[in-house]
Amino acid sequence: MSVKKNFLFNSVLLVSQYIFPMLVFPYITRIFGASTLGLVSFVDGICDYFVLFSALGLTITGIRAIARANGNKEELSKTFSELFSIHLITTTLFLIFYTILIFTVPKMRISNELFLISIAKLFFNVFLVEWFYRGIENFKFITVRTILIKAIYVVLVFVFVKTKNDFTIYYILTCSVIVLNSIVNFLNTKGKVSIHFRNLNLKQHLPSFFNIGIYILVTSMYTTLNIGFLGFASNNTSVGYYSTSSKIFMIVLGFFSALNTVLIPRLSSLIVGDDQRTFLDLIHKSLNVVITFSFPIVFCGFMLAKSIIYIISGPGYDGAVLCFKLIIPLIFILGLAQIFANQILMTIKKDKELLKASIVGAICGITLNFILVPHYKEVGTSIVLLISEITVTAILYSYVIKFTEFRLPVKKILVNIVLSIPYIIISFITMAIFSKPIVVLAIAGSVSGLYFILSQLFILKNQLLLPYYNKLLAIKS
Known part of the structure; x- marks a missing residue:
């Protein structure tokens, strides 16, 4: 399947992962209020961190390994079995640790019921095997499956969540989305691969698994862990404000993540084939997407933040407005970071450099968290995220310059x-x-x-949009 079709399916997939929750988000924000919403977000944020721990670098490692083995069913089955075994082992270990924390940490023990529900999300993530479908570039299946399950989720939320006390039901439904996706995904692997646990070579995947995994974990110290730290250092209301702005932000970011995920297997195969020219061409096309769409989103999002927050969340979320203004510039910054990290450095296997950059970001993030969050709460968390991401992106670009011929088109920007x-x-x-x-x-x-349309077509003459405009003119004539 072509990159364009994969990008289309993966864009729909990733955006749907935020769009469907956002269909119910205005509803639950009005029912729960910032405090109850913050409680659920706090629990889910802690669980997500353990999901990251258990998966480590499997998302990227899995895509790369499956992409290389694709075409040889025997090798594909062996690779799948090895990666699945590693994930099963790590998840079992962290599941035990997570359960112990639920019953021993006071802040977690207070919300014991929600944390116990989240165990299902952590466990079933093993069977999600999204990396397999991305590696074989079967984005159509996971897109259709996700949309169907998320549609059911939306309906069930509106049917069963009626009052502020229904937050437990809401979280059960939220975790059930992962459970159902995992079951469908795993069952659908039948016929594509055969799972076995004999003569497996787990060691070959471990260096990449841990290097990229540590990079992801360290990176999460100033991204995912922010909600957890805010929850422990502040209160549920502050978490509610920050998570509200963060959810809206992540919907937009999903568009750029879609292109990154699609290009990883394709770029990996180009590097193996030593096709540097096509490799750089794809990188520049990806960068053009980021430049074209990020600036209008950043400028409009910053100016219209109050209206956006009010329309989506309703009254009582004014505290989320400044948070949103602070993190909206990250649309451009993270767009660049994903290109530097996922599309370039990971593809050319500069995993150690990625780790170094993330360690600097983590040190920056952790330090600023302790300094800013206790005093400035959700605003402090937003500032921490902004500064940390800018720092890491700058370091990543220094490595890109060092190891490749790619350079940012400063004048175009x-x-x-x-x-x-x-x-x-x-x-x-x-x-x-x-x-x-x-x-x-x-x-x-x-x-x-x-x-936007007029400036891109007639002033910038953007080659990303001009072909579609010319086709439209041809149809009309």
């Missing part, structure tokens, strides 16, 4: 920034004339969208 200033003017004038958030967002969004 500056031109796009200058041409994004009208988004500020459009938003400012709209907010000055209208007061209702839905009206502000609708008018500013529409005018900004029109300006």
Whole structure:
């Protein structure tokens, strides 16, 4: 399947992972309030951290290993069995540790019921095997499966979650999405691979598994762990504010993550085939996507933050507005970081360099967490995330320059920034004339969208969009 089709399916997949929850998010924020929502987010954040611990570098290692073995069923089955065995072992160990913490840590013991529910999410993540389907580039299956299960999830939330006291039911349904996806995924591997536990060579995967895994874990110390640290250092309301802004932010970021995930197996095969020219060409196309879409999103998102938060979350979430403004620039920064880390450095197997960059980011994040979060709560957490990600991205780029011929098109970036200033003017004038958030967002969004199309096609003559415009003209003529 082509990169374009894979990108389309994976874009739908990754965005749906945030869009479907966001269909119910405005509903549950109004029912639960910031405090109860913060409690659920706190529990889920801690569980997610253990999911990361148990999976380590399997997401990237698995995709790369499966992509190399694809085409040889015997080798594919052996590789799958080895990776699955490693994940099963690590998950068992961390599951035991996680259960002990639930009953011994006071903050976790208070929310004992929710943490026990989260065990299912941690355990069934072993059978999710998303890395397998991404490695064989079967994005169509996981996209269709995810959409169907998430659609059921949305319906069940509206049916069974009615009052503030139904937060336990809500979390059960949330964890059930992972459980069902895992069951369907694992059953569907039948016929594609045969699982066995004989004559396996687990050692060959361990260096990459641990190197990339430590990189991901260390990176999570200033991303995923932020919610956990905020929960312990502050209160559920602050977690509710931060998680609200974070959820909205992650929907947009999912678009760029989709392209990264699609390109990893394709870029790995190009490196194996020593096709440097095509490799760099794909990287520049990916960068063009980030530059084209990130600046309009960042400028409009910053200006319209209050309207966005109000429309999605309702009243009572004013504390999330500043958080959203602080982290929205990360759309561009993380877009670059994903290209530098996932598409370039991981593909050319510079795992140690990735680890060094993440360690610096972790030190920066942990230090700033202790300094800022106790005093500035959710705002401090947002600042920590922003500074840490900028630091890591800068280090990653220094390694990219060192090991590859890739260079950032600084002039192109500056031109796009200058041409994004009208988004500020459009938003400012709209907010000055209208007061209702839905009206502000609708008018500013529409005018900004029109300006985006005109500026990209007729001023920048963007090669990413021009082919589609020319095809449209050809159809009309």
